[in-house]
Amino acid sequence: MKQSKLNINLDGLEEIKREATGYRARVGILGGHAARTENGINNAELGVIQMFGSMTKNIPPRDFLLFPLEHKKRELIRSLGTGSMKNAFQRGDYERMFELLGVKAEEIIQQAFETGGFGRWPANKPSTIASKGSSAPLIDTGQLRRAITSDVVTKSGIPATVVQKSYAEA
Numbered sequence: 001m002k003q004s005k006l007n008i009n010l011d012g013l014e015e016i017k018r019e020a021t022g023y024r025a026r027v028g029i030l031g032g033h034a035a036r037t038e039n040g041i042n043n044a045e046l047g048v049i050q051m052f053g054s055m056t057k058n059i060p061p062r063d064f065l066l067f068p069l070e071h072k073k074r075e076l077i078r079s080l081g082t083g084s085m086k087n088a089f090q091r092g093d094y095e096r097m098f099e100l101l102g103v104k105a106e107e108i109i110q111q112a113f114e115t116g117g118f119g120r121w122p123a124n125k126p127s128t129i130a131s132k133g134s135s136a137p138l139i140d141t142g143q144l145r146r147a148i149t150s151d152v153v154t155k156s157g158i159p160a161t162v163v164q165k166s167y168a169e170a
Helices: 013-020 043-052 066-071 073-081 083-091 094-114 126-132
Strands: 023-029 148-154
Touching: 023 043, 023 094, 066 073, 066 094, 073 083, 073 094, 083 094, 094 148
Parallel strands: none
Antiparallel strands: 023 148
16 A cells, blocks of 8 residues: 655744734624613613623523624634635735624624524513514614624734724625
């Protein structure tokens, strides 16, 4: 039986790893997107109530950030192989890679809003449906949904070039 020899040149891999791990994509209700025009609370406060629920207000938890990304993690990982992601990698533009990853995460979170958490969020109560005129959980004025953005920061948390593109702009 003939043996084959395979040589892999990994020169520069440590440098790529060091450069790429210098960035983080953040996704959520960031900075000025927390502002809200009604109910006396901001989007970040409303987001916490919706994520974890409220026993006093009888609101069940509806995880609109972590669950969608966990549920669609394969799709998120597959996005690493897209043309624009590959181009950014080839150019060594790791900041752009994380920007694209953040925008893909925003897209997945928006899908969760459109599908009631991929069909897993508790349904609205009849009284809620009657008062807001819709059975769609977490969608009333759209302010919370529009508040979901992403940005890219350095490992130390300092903003890289602040991206903060909303899903609607992407």
